[in-house]
Amino acid sequence: MAASPSPAPSNFVRDIILDDLKTNKYEARVQTRFPPEPNGYLHIGHAKAICLDFGLADEFGGKTNLRFDDTNPEKEETEYVDSIQEDVKWLGFHWDGLFYASDYFDQLYQWAVKLIKAGKAYVDDLSAEEIRKHRGTLTEPGEDSPYRSRSLEENLDLFERMKAGEFPDGSRVLRAKIDMASPNLNMRDPVMYRILHAEHHRTGNKWCIYPMYDFAHGQSDSLERVTHSMCTLEFEDHRPLYNWFIEQLEIFPSRQIEFDRLNLTYTQLSKRKLLQLVEQKHVSGWDDPRMPTLSGIRRRGYTPEAIRNFCKAIGVSKTNGSIELAMLEHFVREDLNKRAPRAMAVLRPLKVVIDNYPQNQVEEMDAVNNPEDATAGTREIPLSRVLYIERDDFREDPPKGYYRLSPGREVRLRYGYLVTCTGVVKNEKDEVIEVHCTYDPATRGGNTPDGRKVKSTIHWVSAAHAIDAEVRLYQTLFTKEDPNDTKDGEDFTVNLNPQSLEVRNSAKLEPSLKNAPAGSRYQFERLGYFCVDLDSTPGKPVFNRTVALKDTWAKVEKKNQPPRN
RNA sequence: UGGGCCGUCGACUAAUGGUAGGUCAAGUGCCUUUGGAGCACUUUGUCUAGGUUCGAAUCCUAGCGGCCCAGCCA
Numbered sequence: 001m002a003a004s005p006s007p008a009p010s011n012f013v014r015d016i017i018l019d020d021l022k023t024n025k026y027e028a029r030v031q032t033r034f035p036p037e038p039n040g041y042l043h044i045g046h047a048k049a050i051c052l053d054f055g056l057a058d059e060f061g062g063k064t065n066l067r068f069d070d071t072n073p074e075k076e077e078t079e080y081v082d083s084i085q086e087d088v089k090w091l092g093f094h095w096d097g098l099f100y101a102s103d104y105f106d107q108l109y110q111w112a113v114k115l116i117k118a119g120k121a122y123v124d125d126l127s128a129e130e131i132r133k134h135r136g137t138l139t140e141p142g143e144d145s146p147y148r149s150r151s152l153e154e155n156l157d158l159f160e161r162m163k164a165g166e167f168p169d170g171s172r173v174l175r176a177k178i179d180m181a182s183p184n185l186n187m188r189d190p191v192m193y194r195i196l197h198a199e200h201h202r203t204g205n206k207w208c209i210y211p212m213y214d215f216a217h218g219q220s221d222s223l224e225r226v227t228h229s230m231c232t233l234e235f236e237d238h239r240p241l242y243n244w245f246i247e248q249l250e251i252f253p254s255r256q257i258e259f260d261r262l263n264l265t266y267t268q269l270s271k272r273k274l275l276q277l278v279e280q281k282h283v284s285g286w287d288d289p290r291m292p293t294l295s296g297i298r299r300r301g302y303t304p305e306a307i308r309n310f311c312k313a314i315g316v317s318k319t320n321g322s323i324e325l326a327m328l329e330h331f332v333r334e335d336l337n338k339r340a341p342r343a344m345a346v347l348r349p350l351k352v353v354i355d356n357y358p359q360n361q362v363e364e365m366d367a368v369n370n371p372e373d374a375t376a377g378t379r380e381i382p383l384s385r386v387l388y389i390e391r392d393d394f395r396e397d398p399p400k401g402y403y404r405l406s407p408g409r410e411v412r413l414r415y416g417y418l419v420t421c422t423g424v425v426k427n428e429k430d431e432v433i434e435v436h437c438t439y440d441p442a443t444r445g446g447n448t449p450d451g452r453k454v455k456s457t458i459h460w461v462s463a464a465h466a467i468d469a470e471v472r473l474y475q476t477l478f479t480k481e482d483p484n485d486t487k488d489g490e491d492f493t494v495n496l497n498p499q500s501l502e503v504r505n506s507a508k509l510e511p512s513l514k515n516a517p518a519g520s521r522y523q524f525e526r527l528g529y530f531c532v533d534l535d536s537t538p539g540k541p542v543f544n545r546t547v548a549l550k551d552t553w554a555k556v557e558k559k560n561q562p563p564r565n
Numbered sequence: 566u567g568g569g570c571c572g573u574c575g576a577c578u579a580a581u582g583g584u585a586g587g588u589c590a591a592g593u594g595c596c597u598u599u600g601g602a603g604c605a606c607u608u609u610g611u612c613u614a615g616g617u618u619c620g621a622a623u624c625c626u627a628g629c630g631g632c633c634c635a636g637c638c639a
Binding site for chain 1: 576
């Protein structure tokens, strides 16, 4: 066994599998499944589950099925089925079998009949409301339904007629006969089947009764001979029921193991609430780059490698916690730093005129594409008398510690020349609209033959050669670490960040970016990582900022000037 | 206040009765044609109280704190 370069840290699920392997449980076989309900798009929380399910099976030479948990025809759609498959593949995983819980509807029906015949299930005529009342409370036991003691024959007949469509929605259900006094509410005669005259995305109108999650999930695991069935913590209370059905049915004993779901600061990971954001148009869609969906994150410019590394780093446990968003951002920076070619782009242009530079001269300056990757090569960038620099890179009255351009000060233009600011031009509102400089011809390429040092190197683009672009800058979608932290009666949308999207319409890019294809990623020097959006048009590219570079100066400035409000 | 689960640096996670370690964050310095990247160093932790033991983050007891469960959702 070769030592892996970055060994996956162990976790309690892996320990369980290791132990089962040692004791030869399941004939030393490892099989998992990733079981999404196709009622929404996959998000970063699912990525954690995917990495666990597929990762563990891969590690032990096992199999992983993709199985759609499609037992509720009213919420599920093929659009979601398609996006989920695309996202799993994009993340870099390959499933063995592709299944649907609905593939098992016939088998499930037969098993339900088997339980009725064994006296372990009955048809209940109580309404939903009445069932709720009979269920008792957290501290008081429930009461038996008056229909609990029906004869086998009557139960069989009624269940068959439920299937045949003789009864309206909600009029009857099939229930497991377990224990109405159980302290675990899931064991108080849980509903197995409900009547739903609804068209199913796969089975069409074949069925008008549909199994509940509890009477489908474990059985599906068992049918596929899944050995280790990982799910999130809220299903711990369902495990006794999961096992009860397997025992009563005498089928393959898959084992359910629960782990902690991912929580990320400043991020909403409830599928229902993500759907709400889409439906109420707080975002442009499931793939809005501010969304934590895999499609949103992908459009934002994240790489699958970064997400996988993140999932590996956060680990798996049973502790309810919240990962800091900075952790995710670290892993995308780490990955993009190695692979993203550099380019120069000015987001808020300020015109610079180099007064002593020849009027119509243009020089091609050599620039390295990626200092982290010697094989990435170099490119040429045109320089001329009129440039744009970042507004932030000039201050008429520089604060302490600021060492970019200001009157009388010399800085280096990256891959260009050293320039010294000689003056400014202002408009009637006293705003600087133009900066004047002189350059030192001896410093071509940014070199200083005399060994002189400058404190700062800034990026620039030649005005005559620049490409106009739209750049979209993002902040967190929510202003609070916990978006669900609201006052009574308030919806989580009150925590939406009004500044989560900022569009810069007049960005100027170096000409090499002209034909960058959608999805390609760059580091704009000194600014951050950016990704070409699919809204780009031939005349005007659109870039998304994936994540900003770490900005030491911004930190210093913030510390020196605490917020006024 | 019925049942289930969980408490280790600011965050996440290891240590499986035997040196409390790693990553992120924060801080300091070095270096730098990105105030980027990199490198070095530093700060901070076993929820509390008892008990078992030569030895406890780990085992036991009792507290305290947090999360989940009363859908014909998953």
